[in-house]
Amino acid sequence: MTDPAKPDPLSKRRLKSWIRLLGVTRAAENHLREFLRVNHDTTLPRFDVMAALWRRRDGVTMSELSRMLLVSNGNATAVVDRLEKDGLAKRTQSATDRRTVYVALTEEGLRQFEQLATDHEGEVNKLFASLTEDDLDALTEILKRAGQRGETA
Incomplete structure (x- = not known):
């Protein structure tokens, strides 16, 4: 445990690393x-909703979808409406609870998403092409440790 009265010599470096990580993340997200937009006439939120629905092919409730994406029900609803x-998604009412509505990708939605996902992966690969296998292994390990910080504090 660190002594709150004694300054942490790594504090400024950690802050700079956070700012650098945030900058890389924002730049990559903006690029994607x-x-x-340019190559597929679509948006990142639309891609994210389609990705969530692709992972749960049997369908999800709108509330589940919002939780999966960490967005409001209103934001998820607007994307699902479009x-x-x-013709890329379909809502169906629950057979057991009329208040519950499920949403899933249609066959065309699945087909379009799979092409989008392939192209998205290729673009991410280009963005990080300068990272070697060893770099990726090290980065993965570092991010895993950083993500555990809250669990061990």
Whole structure:
């Protein structure tokens, strides 16, 4: 345990690392937003909703979808409305509870998402092409440790 009265010599370096990590994340996200807009006429939120629905092919409730994406029900609903209008998603009412509505990708939605995902992966690969296998292993280990910080504190 660190002594709160004694300054941590790594504090400034950790702060700089956080700022660098945030900068890399924001730059990559902005690049991917533009890539999806220009090359696929779609948005990152739409991609994220489709990815969540692709992972849960049997469908999810709107509340589950919002929790999975860490967004409000309103934000998820707006994206699902557009996907449904475009024939890429379909809502179905629960057989046991009329208040519960499930949403899932249609066959066309699955097909389109799989192409989007392939292209997205290729673009991420290009973005981080300068990282070697050893770099990726080290980065993965570092991020795992950083993610555990709250669990061990």
